[in-house]
Amino acid sequence: MVESLTATLGRLQHQRALVSLFTSHRTLFVVLWIVAFASVFVWQRNIVDGFFAFGRGVRQGKPLPRLRPVAFNLTDFGAVGDGVAVNTEAFERAISAISKLGKRGGAQLNVPPGRWLTAPFNLTSHMTLFLAQDAEILGIQDEKYWPLMPPLPSYGYGREHPGPRFGSLIHGQNLKDVVITGHNGTINGQGQTWWKKYRQKLLNHTRGPLVQIMWSSDIVITNITLRDSPFWTLHPYDCKNVTIRNVTILAPIFEAPNTDGIDPDSCEDMVIEDCYISVGDDGIAIKSGWDQYGIAYGRPSTNILIRNLVVRSMVSAGISIGSEMSGGVSHVTVENLLVWGSRRAVRIKTAPGRGGYVKHITYRNLTFDNVRVGIVIKTDYNEHPDEGYDRKALPVLEDISFTSVHGQGVRVPVRIHGSEEIPVRNVTFRDMSVGITYKKKHIFQCAFVEGRVIGTIFPAPCENLDRYDEQEQLVKRSSSQNITDIDYDF
Ligand SMILES: *[C@@H]1O[C@H](CO)[C@@H](O)[C@H](O)[C@H]1NC(C)=O
Ligand SMILES: *[C@@H]1O[C@H](CO)[C@@H](O)[C@H](O)[C@H]1NC(C)=O
Ligand SMILES: *[C@@H]1O[C@H](CO)[C@@H](O)[C@H](O)[C@H]1NC(C)=O
Ligand SMILES: *[C@@H]1O[C@H](CO)[C@@H](O)[C@H](O)[C@H]1NC(C)=O
Numbered sequence: 001m002v003e004s005l006t007a008t009l010g011r012l013q014h015q016r017a018l019v020s021l022f023t024s025h026r027t028l029f030v031v032l033w034i035v036a037f038a039s040v041f042v043w044q045r046n047i048v049d050g051f052f053a054f055g056r057g058v059r060q061g062k063p064l065p066r067l068r069p070v071a072f073n074l075t076d077f078g079a080v081g082d083g084v085a086v087n088t089e090a091f092e093r094a095i096s097a098i099s100k101l102g103k104r105g106g107a108q109l110n111v112p113p114g115r116w117l118t119a120p121f122n123l124t125s126h127m128t129l130f131l132a133q134d135a136e137i138l139g140i141q142d143e144k145y146w147p148l149m150p151p152l153p154s155y156g157y158g159r160e161h162p163g164p165r166f167g168s169l170i171h172g173q174n175l176k177d178v179v180i181t182g183h184n185g186t187i188n189g190q191g192q193t194w195w196k197k198y199r200q201k202l203l204n205h206t207r208g209p210l211v212q213i214m215w216s217s218d219i220v221i222t223n224i225t226l227r228d229s230p231f232w233t234l235h236p237y238d239c240k241n242v243t244i245r246n247v248t249i250l251a252p253i254f255e256a257p258n259t260d261g262i263d264p265d266s267c268e269d270m271v272i273e274d275c276y277i278s279v280g281d282d283g284i285a286i287k288s289g290w291d292q293y294g295i296a297y298g299r300p301s302t303n304i305l306i307r308n309l310v311v312r313s314m315v316s317a318g319i320s321i322g323s324e325m326s327g328g329v330s331h332v333t334v335e336n337l338l339v340w341g342s343r344r345a346v347r348i349k350t351a352p353g354r355g356g357y358v359k360h361i362t363y364r365n366l367t368f369d370n371v372r373v374g375i376v377i378k379t380d381y382n383e384h385p386d387e388g389y390d391r392k393a394l395p396v397l398e399d400i401s402f403t404s405v406h407g408q409g410v411r412v413p414v415r416i417h418g419s420e421e422i423p424v425r426n427v428t429f430r431d432m433s434v435g436i437t438y439k440k441k442h443i444f445q446c447a448f449v450e451g452r453v454i455g456t457i458f459p460a461p462c463e464n465l466d467r468y469d470e471q472e473q474l475v476k477r478s479s480s481q482n483i484t485d486i487d488y489d490f
């Protein structure tokens with residue numbers, strides 16, 4: 001797992017402090033003596049600890065931390081973790097008990113090792129769902145257990161079918177202070193039957209996400225694995241202050257349709273860091289509603305930091321913005337990102353009818369390892385909820401920068417496909433060198449884009465961009481921002 005930047009910096013400072021301490025020999029002697037003494041002490045204590053841990057460790061695994069004033073055990077509510085018994089009522093009873101403790105700091109629900117089959121259930125405020133190591137919550141596959149909900153107001157539709165949509169396996173609305181964490185336990189949507197039915201067109205409603213939290217704030221999701229969601233995996237909708245850290249998200253890279261990893265949708269103040277994502281659609285897709293419904297709802301996604309991620313997407317892209325972005329998307333930073341074995345690395349997608357904007361987007365330190373297309377901006381992603389969209393609602397794309405872009409095995413490093421109606425403005429490239437698989441011209445493809453490259457860029461940038469040297473002095477101003485050099489054939 002990628003180590004956090006702050007941890008690295010902290011360690012460096014620590015090392016510097018130690019070096020200055022050792023400058024005196026006397027201090028060195030005293031320190032060595034203390035270290036020797038401490039080692040013997042720690043060694044002896046480990047023997048004793050190890051002895052006791054052996055007895056209890058085998059059945060119970062790591063002891064679970066107490067993170068709230070009260071902790072419940074799922075089994076106390078009658079749950080059976082055999083993968084067969086349906087435990088919906090146990091979850092509901094446990095969460096109902098927790099909902100009565102909100103004023104006293106809430107409570108924690110421990111899910112012990114086992115396979116806990118359940119139908120969808122709702123979370124409550126001031127709760128921590130803690131998944132022990134080898135604990136697995138399994139989504140029931142029979143759709144009659146999945147409740148239908150009204151469409152999201154900013155979509156007007158269930159995303160795949162008109163009318164109501166299936167709710168999520170784990171759901172929450174109007175909550176505050178919710179934590180889902182653990183010792184890397186798993187929430188498994190068992191999406192296989194849903195994907196198959198979707199492909200065979202046997203579903204009449206949009207599939208449900210794995211975890212969906214709506215109109216909520218102060219949400220923390222860490223140290224767990226999410227896998228095989230029926231639809232989008234983790235969907236925070238119109239939420240504020242959301243942290244997602246050290247989460248593994250898995251779904252097959254082919255034939256698991258729309259299994260996006262994380263879709264921040266009309267969300268504000270969000271951090272996604274130290275995650276591994278390998279799924280059947282976008283790794284992350286930042287959204288904010290669809291055409292006229294998203295414009296009317298009018299809630300942007302803003303102030304989102306995404307860092308230290310390893311992502312794989314063979315069907316779509318590592319990190320996307322859009323295509324539903326009608327409420328606007330701004331102030332997004334993506335840094336220290338590795339995208340490997342993927343179709344596209346980072347993509348912004350939109351279309352006439354969306355309205356809204358994508359602006360103030362910063363990409364820094366991106367590594368592409370065997371991806372077909374590195375950076376993509378697409379302005380004709382013509383998928384609409386219905387015929388009622390306003391074709392004149394044109395999105396604005398501007399102030400987008402790429403700094404330190406590296407990698408190897410890339411076929412088309414850049415494809416920025418602006419149009420006369422939706423030109424892309426103020427794009428900046430600085431410090432880019434990407435190893436390519438085809439020594440062909442025109443692999444840095446542009447159309448209707450205005451902006452600059454600073455310093456040396458490899459492969460050679462398109463003519464549409466102004467050239468600046470390393471000192472940021474203008475070398476050549478482009479007079480051909482609008483020429484089109486896009487080739488989808490390779
Ligand atoms: C929960 O209850 C089960 C069954 O009684 C027990 O095996 C397990 O150790 C308990 N776990 C915790 C964390 O209390
Ligand atoms: C969860 O709460 C929402 C909103 O109150 C409701 O529509 C939905 O049916 C609930 N889901 C379950 C599984 O109870
Ligand atoms: C990430 O989660 C795993 C499993 O829960 C844990 O062992 C590891 O220490 C966590 N890493 C960080 C940086 O929190
Ligand atoms: C957590 O579990 C997943 C799935 O089993 C595994 O791929 C991942 O490496 C584990 N994460 C950590 C930090 O141990």
Ligand SMILES: *[C@@H]1O[C@H](CO)[C@@H](O)[C@H](O)[C@H]1NC(C)=O
Nearest residue numbers: 143144197201202203204205
């Ligand atoms: C879907 O709708 C069709 C037509 O109304 C109906 O025949 C079919 O039984 C429905 N399928 C499900 C799974 O509800």
Ligand SMILES: *[C@@H]1O[C@H](CO)[C@@H](O)[C@H](O)[C@H]1NC(C)=O
Nearest residue numbers: 177178217218219220241242
């Ligand atoms: C964000 O949520 C976290 C976790 O609940 C909380 O500790 C923090 O105070 C919240 N931040 C703000 C600004 O409300």
Ligand SMILES: *[C@@H]1O[C@H](CO)[C@@H](O)[C@H](O)[C@H]1NC(C)=O
Nearest residue numbers: 181182220221222223245246
């Ligand atoms: C995640 O796991 C790491 C290592 O066990 C721990 O230090 C950290 O506090 C955990 N994060 C949360 C939010 O529980």
Ligand SMILES: *[C@@H]1O[C@H](CO)[C@@H](O)[C@H](O)[C@H]1NC(C)=O
Nearest residue numbers: 002308335336337338365367
């Ligand atoms: C760039 O990102 C990679 C992970 O993709 C990380 O290993 C490296 O330390 C980062 N470099 C800087 C200068 O932060």
Ligand SMILES: *[C@@H]1O[C@H](CO)[C@@H](O)[C@H](O)[C@H]1NC(C)=O
Nearest residue numbers: 360398399400401426427428
């Ligand atoms: C262009 O975008 C950069 C950020 O990438 C911003 O600092 C700058 O002010 C923008 N320039 C104009 C003219 O808006």
Ligand SMILES: *[C@@H]1O[C@H](CO)[C@@H](O)[C@H](O)[C@H]1NC(C)=O
Nearest residue numbers: 419420421423448479481482
């Ligand atoms: C390029 O197209 C944009 C909008 O489509 C227009 O505003 C601009 O004047 C054009 N620039 C040139 C040099 O033709």
